[in-house]
Structure formats: structure tokens, C-alpha cells
Amino acid sequence: MTERIIPVDVIGPIALDLTMNTGSIRVVVDPTLKQARMVLTTEATSGPSADAIRDTTVSLNGQNLRVRVPDLAGGMSGITTVSRGGYTMTFSGGNGVQIINGNVHITGHGGGKVFVNGREVTATDPAGDAVTPISAVVHLPAKSVVAISTHTANAVVTGVLARLEYDGTSGMLTADRVGDLEATVTSGSVIVGEVNGPLDISLTSGSVNVGAYSGHHARLNVTSGSVRMAATSQASGRLSVNATSGSVRVTGAGHLNVRRRVTSGHVQIS
Template sequence: MTKRTIPVDAFGPIALDLTMHTGTIHLAVDPALKQARVELTTDAESGPSADAIRDTDVSLTGQNLTVRVPDTAGATAGHTTVSFNGNTMTFSGGNGVRINGGNIYVSGHGRGKVFVNGREVTADGPAGHAVTPITLTAHLPTGSVALVSTHSAMTVVTGELARLDFDATSASLTAERIGDLDATITSGKVLVSDVTGSLAANLTSGYLAVGAYSGHDARLNLTSGQARMAATSKSSGRMAVGVTSGQAYITGAAHLNVRRRSTSGYVQVS
């Protein structure tokens, strides 16, 4: 196993700016914590993932912490993503991928490799160069905010995060409680138990579910996606819902100023 712990030389809430293309991201907000820290782990002791952990760039300016985890499998370099029925296929680099009769052929410069969930399964791939999943855990004091940019990492938020900006492709977000949420998703999934502030969500072939919305301004834009949200009696202000070939189901919003727009889609507000 390779593990790296990054102490943060700042007390109190921080603003985390994180870029991590694949793996698992855990943002853990702890009311008892006075000083943030970041931990990166992977099962391998050597190879691309271990190198990525060692090469992760970290900088701190005041209360602003920037973390850049190198991409271990070229997830975003010159890629083309095809989406259908909520599923995605991404092609990048080399000569590409060919599917014939259920068989998958990979061709490219310097021989192709096959990865499943971040792990190399190429028949003749050297074991020492396998890409093992990376897990990043950020322990954050109460009041912290985060900007997360990812390709396909699974992101989990525990505790209450003051604000989250989430930009992802084919990724998932599961969160307990967020103040302000701004999410841009392509073929991904967002599941949030509680949003207490403003909500802005832009989904393309994605899925959004908010268990309890008690904020003051909500803007939902869906293209071939689906959203389900339950507004509480504490919510107020405006709610704008725009749907193109998607579906939105909003409950508990009768007391809000609701504006809806639908193009070949369906919007239900009650």
C-alpha cells in the first residue's frame, strides 16, 4: 500500500480546490476538527497510482488549498464521449476502440491496454505497472467549501459542507448535507439528502435526487436526464425548472415562485 498524508498549515474552515480524474473522493466534515488534512492511498506499492500519489501537487494560500492528482490513465486527454440510455463510452488517444460481435479490440500507439474500474487487465500487462484505484480523503473543519473537478471518481460527502461546486463526467456524488450546491453533470448521478442554500444543477443524461430542499433559489436544467426533489416548508424564493427530453418531479413546492420550461420533456410540480 502507498499512503500519503498532507497536513494543512491553516486553522479553521478552508476552501478546497480539488482535481482528481478517477478513483474515490471522500470529503469528511468534522465539527470537532480544527485543522484540515488530506490523505491519499492506493493498494499498490509501486506503479502509476503510487507515482500519482507521490506527484500530487499541493499548494496553500491563506485558507485556499489546491490539490491536483495526476491522471493515471489519460481519462480526459483528447476524449470523445458517447452517451445512450444513461450509459457512456469514452474513446481517447491512439487509434481507438472497435467492438465486433461482443469482443472489444483496443489499438493505439505503443500497444493498447485495457482497464476495468481503474485496474489494468491487459493479458500481457506487467503486474508492477497495474493502475490501482486511488482514494483521497479530505478531513475538513465545519464551514469549509469545496470545488471538485473529476471525470469518473465516486465522491462522498459526510457531515455538512457549506458549499460544493461539482463538475463531473460519468461520476457520482452522494452527500449528507450541503449548503449551496452547484453541480454540472454529464451521464453521472447526484444524490443529496439535504440542501439548505442555493441549488444550481445542469444535467446531461444524468440523475439528480434531493431528499429535502430548504433553500431560497433553485435552478434545474436537464437534457435527457431526470431529477427528483422534495421542497420543505423552509424553502423560499424562486425555483426554475428547464427540461429537454428529460423528466423532473418536484414535490412540496406549491408555495414557491415556480417557473417551468419543457421541450419534449416532462415537468411535474406539486
Template sequence: MTERTIPVDTFGPIALDLTMNAGRIRIAVDPTLTQARVVLTTEATSGPSADAIRDTAVSLNGQNLKIRVPDVAGAMGGTTIRMGGGTMTFSGGNGVQIVGGNVYVSGHNGGKVFINGREVTAPGPAGNAVTPITATVHLPAKSVALISTHTADTVVTGTLARLEYDGTSGALTAERVGDLDATVTSGSVIVHEVTGPLDANLTSGNLSIGAYSGHAARLNLTSGNVQMAATAQATGRLTVSATSGCARITGASHLNVRRRVTSGYVQIS
């Protein structure tokens, strides 16, 4: 395993700016924490994944922490197929065959099989394997985060004061967010509770808000899908624009609703 701890020599809430195109992002907001902690890990001991961790650029300016994790050479990319909540990605060659329940993997450098980041091919050296990178971030209360990714699986626990998320084919799950600004392309965002302003732009993506109690919401859909439940505490304007998209919003009859629909479907009740 390769592990790198990024020191955060400041106290109190921070503004995290993290760019990490693949792998896993885990953010936990802890009200008892006084100083942020960031750890990057991967199963490989050497090779592209380990190099990417060592080459990660970090800068701290006051309460602003910027982290740039470089793309891993040889990492998965290419064509992604989503089925039943799961994904299959095909990249490079030569390919994968499933015959009689057996899985055959072939490639230019020999086939390898990984399950949850661990190689399960025949015994032998695996130190140079391309394995997923995990960024584990612990933040004090009232922290904010800007997350930019392509395919990383992102999970946020606790309450973020503000979250800006830009994802392509990635998945975000968050417990509680104050302000939410989300740009989603062929990905998914699930937030259990939003208490502040909401601004979402979806292109073939999916957005689910369990409870919205903010004072201004704007939803822009292009072949995307939105499910949202407004609470009695929600106020102000709700603006929904849909082009071949679908939005179902409940509990919003008391809001100032503005809608524009072009070959899409919007239901607000």
C-alpha cells in the first residue's frame, strides 16, 4: 500500500478545492474536529497509482486548501455502460470475454483482474498495478468544498456549509449540505438534505434531493432527471427549465414557481 498524509497547518473550517478525476473521494465533516486531515491511499506499492499520489500538488493559502491529484497513466477510461446501478468500463485492449461462466481478460501487457482494488489474478508481483486512489478528508464544521471529478465515487457524511460539485459519469452521495451548486453530466447526485440555495445543471444526469428547505432553487435539465421534495421551511422562488428532461417536485405548491419546458416533463405539487 502507498499512503500520503497531507498536512493542514491551520485550525478551524477550511475551503477544500479538490480535483481528482477517478478513484474514491470520502469526505467526513466532524463538529468535534479542530484541524482538517487529508490522506491519499492506494493498494499498489509502486507504479502509476503510487506515482500519482507522490505527484499530487497541494497548496494552502490561509483557510483555502487546493489539491490536484494527477490522472493515473493506464487508468480506466473509455466507454462506460451503466446497468442496474452498476457500471462497466471498457478501455484499451484487447478485451473481455465471458464464456460458460468463466471470465477471460486480455490486454497488451497481459490480463489482470481486480476486485475492490485488489488483484486476483494468478500469484505474482503486483506492486506496479494500476489501483484506485482513495482520498479521505476529515473537515471541521462549517467547512466548504469544491469537488471536480470525472468518474470518482464521492461520499460526504456530516454537514457541509457549501458544496460545489462538477462531475462527469461520477456519483455523489451527501448527507446534509447548506448551499449546493451541482453540474452533472451522465452522473448522479443524491443529497439527503439541502438547507440553502440550490443551483443544479444536469445533462443526461440524475439529481435526487430528499428534503429541500432553502430560499432559492434553480434546476436546469437537458435530458436529465430530478426528484426533489420541498419542505414547509422552503421559501422563495423555484425555477425549473427542462429540455427533454423530467422533474418531479413535491411539497412546492407554496413556492414562487417558474417553469419552462421544451419537450420535457415537469410535475410540481
């Protein structure tokens, strides 16, 4: 296993700016914690995943922590994502994939290797320098803020964040409670239990679900996909909905100042 502890030599809440395109991200907000800590791990001791952890760039400026985990070998440039019925397929580089009579044929500049959950299972090279998933685990004091940029990593946030910015091409984000939420979603899904501050959602595909919204300004910009949100009696101010396509359903919003612009799709606000 390869492990790297990211030093955070400041006391109190921090602003974490994390870019990590694949793997898994777990953020835990602990109100009893005085100092943030972060660890990157992968099962491999050598190869692309281990190298990516060693090559991760870190900068700390006051309470601002910036972490950039480099892409694994093969990269993620030239991405095409197809989402249908809750399933997502992502293609990048290569030449292509063919399914003929139940057999999967893979061709590409990377040698046609096969990976399942990040682990190489290619019959001709079962060991080698396998690409194993990278895991980022972050423990934060209360009142911290986080910005996550990713392609396919799944992210889980437990506890209460003061602010969460999320930019995801695919994958899933789940969070318990946040103050402010700004999410740009190209595909995949975002599930947030509670939002108590301003809410700004830009959805191209996939889905966004907000269990309880209590903020004072919300903007939902939907090109495709679906948004489900329940406003509480504590919510106030304006709710702006701009839907080019897709589906939007907001309940408990009868007391809000609603502005809507719908090109197509289905918008229901009650």
C-alpha cells in the first residue's frame, strides 16, 4: 500500500480546494476537531496510482489548502459520457470497444487493458503496474469549506460544511448538510440532505436531489436530467428555475418568489 499524509499546519477551519479526477473522496466534518488532516492511499506500492500520490501537489496559504492529484496513466482527456436509465458509460482516448456475441473487444493506444473498479484484470498482464483506486480521506473542523473538482470520483461528505462547491463530470456526490451549495453537474448524481444557505445548481445531465432547502436564494439551471427539491418553511427569497429540457420538481415553495423560464421538459413547483 502507498500512503501519503498531507500536512495541514494550521488550527481551525480551512478552505480545501481539491482536484481529483478518479477514485473516492470522503470528507468528515468533526466539530470537536481543532486541526484538519488529510490522507491519500492506494493498494499499489508502485505504478501509476502510487506515482500519482507521490506527485500530488499541495500548497497551504493561510487557511487555504490546495491539493491537485494528477491523472493516472492514460489520462481522461477527450471524454465522452453516455447516461441512460441510471447507468453511465465514459469513453476517452483509445480506439474503441465492440461487443460481439457477448464478447467484449477493446482496442486502443493503451494496449487494450481491462480494469474492474480500478484494478487491472487483463489476462496477459494480471500483475504489472496495475492501476488501483486512489482514496482521499479528509477530516475537517467545523465551519470549513470545500471545493471539489472531479471527473468520475465518488465523493461522500458527512457532518456540516459551511460551503460546498462541486464540479463533477460523472460519479456521485452525497452530503449530509451544507450551508451554501454550488454544484455544476455534467452527469452522475448529487444527493444533499439539507441546504441552509444560497443554492446554485447547473445540471447538464444526471440528477440532483435536495432533501430540505432552507436558504434565501436558489437558482436551478437545468439543460437535461432531473432536479428534485423540497423547500422548508424557513426558506425565503427568490427561486429561479431555467429549464431547457429535463425535469424539475420543487415542493413546499408556495411562499417563495418564483421565477421560471421553461423551453421544454417538465417543471412542477408547489
